Amino acid sequence: MSTAALQPVLARPIRRSVRRIGLSAELLPWLYILPAVLAFGVWIYEPLIRAFMLSFYEWNMLPFSPQKWVGTQNYSNIFALQKLWQALGNTAIYVVGLLPMSVAIPLAVAIFTHDLKGRWRNFYRALIFVPMIIAPVVAAAVWRWLLDPQHGILNLALQGLGIAPIDFLGDPNFAIWTIILITGWKLIGFATLILSAANANINPSLIEAARMDGASSWEIVRDIRLPLLSSTALFLVMMTILLGAQWSFTYINVLTAGGPLGSTTNIYYLLWDFGFSSMSVGWSSAAAVVLFVGFSVIAFGLFRMIERYSFYDN
Amino acid sequence: MANLQIANARKSYDNKQVLHGIDLHIEDGTFLVIVGPSGCGKSTLLRMIAGLEDITDGTISIDDEVVNDLEPSARGCAMVFQNYALYPHMSVEQNIGYPLKIAGVSKPERARKVAEAAALLELGDYLDRRPAQLSGGQRQRVAMGRAIVREPRLFLFDEPLSNLDAKLRVQMRIEIKRLHRRLSATSVFVTHDQVEAMTLADKLVVMNAGKVEQVGTPGEIYRAPASAFVAGFLGAPAMNFLPGKVLQQGNLHILPNTEIAVHSQELHQWTGREITIGIRPESLLLGKPSAEGIPAHVDLIEELGGSRVAYCRTDGPEIAVVMHGDLTVREGDRVSIGLLPEHLHFFEKTNGQRLGGGQASQQAQASRAMHVAFN
Ligand SMILES: Nc1ncnc2c1ncn2[C@@H]1O[C@H](COP(=O)(O)OP(=O)(O)O)[C@@H](O)[C@H]1O
Ligand SMILES: [Mg+2]
Numbered sequence: 001m002s003t004a005a006l007q008p009v010l011a012r013p014i015r016r017s018v019r020r021i022g023l024s025a026e027l028l029p030w031l032y033i034l035p036a037v038l039a040f041g042v043w044i045y046e047p048l049i050r051a052f053m054l055s056f057y058e059w060n061m062l063p064f065s066p067q068k069w070v071g072t073q074n075y076s077n078i079f080a081l082q083k084l085w086q087a088l089g090n091t092a093i094y095v096v097g098l099l100p101m102s103v104a105i106p107l108a109v110a111i112f113t114h115d116l117k118g119r120w121r122n123f124y125r126a127l128i129f130v131p132m133i134i135a136p137v138v139a140a141a142v143w144r145w146l147l148d149p150q151h152g153i154l155n156l157a158l159q160g161l162g163i164a165p166i167d168f169l170g171d172p173n174f175a176i177w178t179i180i181l182i183t184g185w186k187l188i189g190f191a192t193l194i195l196s197a198a199n200a201n202i203n204p205s206l207i208e209a210a211r212m213d214g215a216s217s218w219e220i221v222r223d224i225r226l227p228l229l230s231s232t233a234l235f236l237v238m239m240t241i242l243l244g245a246q247w248s249f250t251y252i253n254v255l256t257a258g259g260p261l262g263s264t265t266n267i268y269y270l271l272w273d274f275g276f277s278s279m280s281v282g283w284s285s286a287a288a289v290v291l292f293v294g295f296s297v298i299a300f301g302l303f304r305m306i307e308r309y310s311f312y313d314n
Numbered sequence: 315m316a317n318l319q320i321a322n323a324r325k326s327y328d329n330k331q332v333l334h335g336i337d338l339h340i341e342d343g344t345f346l347v348i349v350g351p352s353g354c355g356k357s358t359l360l361r362m363i364a365g366l367e368d369i370t371d372g373t374i375s376i377d378d379e380v381v382n383d384l385e386p387s388a389r390g391c392a393m394v395f396q397n398y399a400l401y402p403h404m405s406v407e408q409n410i411g412y413p414l415k416i417a418g419v420s421k422p423e424r425a426r427k428v429a430e431a432a433a434l435l436e437l438g439d440y441l442d443r444r445p446a447q448l449s450g451g452q453r454q455r456v457a458m459g460r461a462i463v464r465e466p467r468l469f470l471f472d473e474p475l476s477n478l479d480a481k482l483r484v485q486m487r488i489e490i491k492r493l494h495r496r497l498s499a500t501s502v503f504v505t506h507d508q509v510e511a512m513t514l515a516d517k518l519v520v521m522n523a524g525k526v527e528q529v530g531t532p533g534e535i536y537r538a539p540a541s542a543f544v545a546g547f548l549g550a551p552a553m554n555f556l557p558g559k560v561l562q563q564g565n566l567h568i569l570p571n572t573e574i575a576v577h578s579q580e581l582h583q584w585t586g587r588e589i590t591i592g593i594r595p596e597s598l599l600l601g602k603p604s605a606e607g608i609p610a611h612v613d614l615i616e617e618l619g620g621s622r623v624a625y626c627r628t629d630g631p632e633i634a635v636v637m638h639g640d641l642t643v644r645e646g647d648r649v650s651i652g653l654l655p656e657h658l659h660f661f662e663k664t665n666g667q668r669l670g671g672g673q674a675s676q677q678a679q680a681s682r683a684m685h686v687a688f689n
Contacts, residue, residue, distance in 0.1 A: 203397070203399065206399050209395060211387065212386050212387070212392060214416040224401065
């Protein structure tokens with residue numbers, strides 16, 4: 001069998017069959033994105049719609065128990081819960097408390113370590129990036145030891161200084177800030193990495209031009225670096241607002257379970273708690289829908305802002 | 315405006331020396347062009363003048379003040395970068411006005427000066443745009459505007475035209491020349507483009523491998539290149555180099571088999587030695603095959619519109635000849651290449667240094683003498 005004879009035979013029917021599927025020129029592009037659409041549909045949109053529907057039902061998640069239509073009652077119920085308002089308030093505290101560690105400090109570190117050389121560069125990198133690569137549950141366990149009110153090294157140190165031991169995870173005044181600090185400690189490396197990359201991407205001749213124009217180091221940071229890093233910083237702000245509650249989930253779950261007295265719970269932990277502890281799927285779904293709508297609005301606004309502060313240098 | 319003095323300037327990166335003792339003097343108001351092949355150290359030298367690069371050894375003085383240890387901003391230089399280095403987040407107006415803002419110039423004063431510079435550069439209609447919304451030529455002008463607005467003592471240009479297309483490059487070249495005539499500010503312009511160098515320079519510096527090869531006016535350097543490197547670098551098509559040997563009575567044997575009478579005094583002391591003979595393609599003449607001249611056949615003809623270049627095979631190296639007028643020579647024709655003794659340049663075979671004066675260099679000396687007389 002000669003390949004020369006084979007080729008037209010193979011080529012023609014395929015081309016014809018594509019044509020027969022018809023309107024192929026219009027359809028073909030959709031075919032290409034079909035896998036992605038399917039994945040999005042199955043793992044994101046379908047659950048979203050399912051959650052939206054479930055938020056109008058009462059159900060305990062047992063496969064054979066009936067789902068009972070309750071209208072908007074789940075919503076009125078959860079909004080009547082003091083717990084929800086506490087979680088929403090805490091979510092705001094988490095976000096605001098995380099921002100210095102997810103944006104401000106990394107921004108400063110990225111800018112001020114930009115010119116570091118050799119050994120110091122490696123040193124600071126190790127310092128900053130090590131927390132990032134520790135598994136969250138392991139980190140949580142280690143922090144529990146360190147923070148133990150009786151035997152934790154931190155409290156031993158405080159005692160050495162003559163300060164009464166603090167129950168970092170058990171005292172409602174301290175617990176949320178402890179969780180925020182641990183979450184931030186874990187986050188700082190990632191944020192620094194992103195901002196360092198953005199900072200290193202700034203065309204060095206812009207900095208030289210500014211030096212020639214007479215700008216001092218601080219003026220260069222203020223007038224050149226910060227404006228050019230603003231879109232990346234805003235991106236991190238957005239990530240913190242949208243995901244801050246999720247990032248702290250592991251530490252809440254392992255260290256405080258939302259306590260004491262709900263002082264460390266947040267909206268994300270609460271909806272998990274509704275669903276998987278209280279087994280009330282309707283409440284959990286309603287909380288998820290509220291979360292989704294609220295964060296969508298915020299994300300939309302932030303995206304607009306990022307767009308506005310992106311400067312393309314070519 | 316200022317004069318600039320560079321004395322024995324050296325630069326090393328990690329013990330690798332890239333500039334080997336540069337000496338230059340630039341008078342007030344001069345447009346100095348530094349030309350040389352890529353990697354010869356032009357940018358490094360310019361950045362040392364600007365203060366963006368440390369000076370390993372030697373001194374750089376502006377207006378007789380050593381600036382080695384001064385910050386870039388304290389040296390009073392403005393620089394135009396190859397990639398323009400416009401601030402992408404600022405409008406044209408803010409870009410041009412930035413040095414003034416830093417200098418603490420009041421807002422109305424700043425606006426006035428920016429408007430003035432923008433008018434000079436025909437940027438008036440674009441003041442509100444961002445650099446990304448400008449064409450290459452407009453960006454180039456904004457970069458110039460940012461440089462002129464602060465009235466620096468010294469303008470530094472690092473290949474500012476090499477990112478432009480050919481037509482725009484010529485246009486901007488003329489504009490820069492015009493601008494210099496108007497502002498008559500001392501300028502140092504770095505380029506690897508010999509046409510740019512020849513057309514812009516009041517004074518031309520040819521650099522090679524971290525050294526200055528020659529300093530002079532474009533005309534002087536073209537007529538009397540100080541070395542085979544300079545001769546080959548300036549001029550297009552490039553100068554032809556032929557191996558030769560000096561015979562008795564100033565006669566010259568062009569290898570392998572041409573002999574001409576030169577009657578050059580300078581060549582006497584080189585009698586019996588081998589040298590390199592340089593001759594520009596436009597100084598050669600093509601003729602019918604004859605006993606005179608170098609026998610050759612035309613291998614290839616390049617049409618340049620105004621003129622044509624014939625690349626000729628000889629028994630020695632290939633020789634390029636610019637053909638004038640309507641000479642009817644075709645590829646493959648047998649020809650004889652005629653040369654006039656007064657158009658020959660002689661170089662030492664070993665180190666490429668120019669030998670003696672030659673007619674061209676006498677002219678150069680004459681013009682230098684006149685320069686002295688005028689001062
Ligand atoms: N930052 C640097 N580190 C090490 N070598 C450098 C550096 N900058 C330039 N060089 C070297 O110095 C030489 C001159 O470079 P440069 O001044 O940029 O040349 P030009 O501008 O003439 O093309 C080159 O060999 C280059 O490799
Ligand atoms: Mg260069």
